[in-house]
Amino acid sequence: MNAPAHSWAGFWRHPRDRSTEHNTLAYWVDLARTAERGLFDGVFLADVFGIYDVYGGNSDATLHAAAQSPSHDPMLTVPAMAYATQHLGFGVTANLTYEHPYQFARRFSTLDHLTGGRAGWNVVTGYLESAARGMGFDHAREHDERYEAGEDFLEAVYKLWEGSWADGALVRDKRAGRYTDPSRVRRVRHEGPYYRVDGFNLADPSPQRTPVLYQAGASGRGKAFAGKHAECVFLEGQTPAIVAQAARDIRRHAVDAGRAADDILLYLGATVIVTRTANEARELHAEYAEYVDTLGQLTLVSGWTGIDFAALDIDEPIRYVKSNALQSTVENLTKRAGRPITPRDMARFDQIGGRGPFIVGDAHEVADQLIAWADETGVDGFNLRRLVMPESLQSFVDLVVPELQSRGRYRTAYAQGTLREKLFDGRGPHLNATHPGARHRIS
Numbered sequence: 001m002n003a004p005a006h007s008w009a010g011f012w013r014h015p016r017d018r019s020t021e022h023n024t025l026a027y028w029v030d031l032a033r034t035a036e037r038g039l040f041d042g043v044f045l046a047d048v049f050g051i052y053d054v055y056g057g058n059s060d061a062t063l064h065a066a067a068q069s070p071s072h073d074p075m076l077t078v079p080a081m082a083y084a085t086q087h088l089g090f091g092v093t094a095n096l097t098y099e100h101p102y103q104f105a106r107r108f109s110t111l112d113h114l115t116g117g118r119a120g121w122n123v124v125t126g127y128l129e130s131a132a133r134g135m136g137f138d139h140a141r142e143h144d145e146r147y148e149a150g151e152d153f154l155e156a157v158y159k160l161w162e163g164s165w166a167d168g169a170l171v172r173d174k175r176a177g178r179y180t181d182p183s184r185v186r187r188v189r190h191e192g193p194y195y196r197v198d199g200f201n202l203a204d205p206s207p208q209r210t211p212v213l214y215q216a217g218a219s220g221r222g223k224a225f226a227g228k229h230a231e232c233v234f235l236e237g238q239t240p241a242i243v244a245q246a247a248r249d250i251r252r253h254a255v256d257a258g259r260a261a262d263d264i265l266l267y268l269g270a271t272v273i274v275t276r277t278a279n280e281a282r283e284l285h286a287e288y289a290e291y292v293d294t295l296g297q298l299t300l301v302s303g304w305t306g307i308d309f310a311a312l313d314i315d316e317p318i319r320y321v322k323s324n325a326l327q328s329t330v331e332n333l334t335k336r337a338g339r340p341i342t343p344r345d346m347a348r349f350d351q352i353g354g355r356g357p358f359i360v361g362d363a364h365e366v367a368d369q370l371i372a373w374a375d376e377t378g379v380d381g382f383n384l385r386r387l388v389m390p391e392s393l394q395s396f397v398d399l400v401v402p403e404l405q406s407r408g409r410y411r412t413a414y415a416q417g418t419l420r421e422k423l424f425d426g427r428g429p430h431l432n433a434t435h436p437g438a439r440h441r442i443s
């Protein structure tokens, strides 16, 4: 996230942490080069529009702790990272709720051009009331309605990306002085329940046309949405059983939507602390734990769940409420937790209930656990949570990647082509024919 903190509040205070430099290109370029050295699929850029103000009904603790605040635009960092790398993909989060498809399609087409076809879009609809108020609305859209609006938005951008410019429309014939063949550019007319578009995509088709679509819907409605639209899905869950169930559900939704189960790659959010020896790793874990900002952490969890933890006793078990924020997080913390979880648990570094594997060890132990999680749950990969930056990324690249490679569980070189071609070996740069967006393609 283009902010001093993402999932964990407080590490910016660690003497070796460079997160306060998130407003510089050098920070992002270094990060991208390290990730590419580690042959990562991509950098995932989270973005949460709005400020956390559920905890105690105000933003004081959030601002004090730099809990996802200050928050800068993630997309603007990408061209610099793309210029400094050749293969790395970029999963950029953009909240569609406060965008218009006509404008948005052009911006992502531009990004896909500038990255040479390495752009991905993490489709989110937002969960903070503060964003709605900031944008001039009285309230955020209701949870399931956000997904309905998302369906409409995607339909509109698919038409712009896939159905506006036919292949070969761009002629660039210098001698004839003809840049574009107007007969091959089609006006899109979209009349949906939420969005209307009458015009063609202002940008010519980028290498992938539609960026690789990432999503993380985890509620019932969210999983159906992911099954229909997503090519990559981020999962969370504190036990293999919870994750395996979510993975099965999403793949089943994909099949129900007329796609194949393996049309979707699943990435499980994981926290990894690795050093050369297991003892050192445990020491580092204890050292990091001292920098977790408890109040900052509680403001984050309050924002995710929509529950004001300041109003609860610190040892009072969290009870299920139907939330208008992240419903799946509330369900994981209550119905599926297996034991009562309290605000005190939520603020603890390694106990952040409802979120996912927390692995501490040497490279051998970390590889063992990552492989066990992958095999037990059926996920395709991991989404590493940022800790102390850049050392937590560097140590993963230097220690865990070679260990996984030696076990034949990690690539040893990048494939050629766009992000989509690298992720889905042997397929083309564009959406798969069974994807709903491909319906809008013109020839």
Ligand SMILES: Cc1cc2nc3c(=O)[nH]c(=O)nc-3n(C[C@H](O)[C@H](O)[C@H](O)COP(=O)(O)O)c2cc1C
Pocket (backbone or CB within 6 Å): 045, 046, 047, 048, 049, 093, 095, 123, 124, 125, 126, 127, 215, 216, 217, 218, 219, 220, 221, 222, 223, 234, 235, 236, 269, 325, 326, 327, 328, 329, 383
């Ligand atoms: C790994 C991961 C990253 C996410 N990143 C973002 C983000 O950057 N911005 C955002 O608004 N929501 C983000 N979300 C929230 C999801 O978009 C979604 O709202 C959430 O998983 C809950 O789904 P549900 O509302 O269907 O329960 C993320 C979720 C996961 C699991």
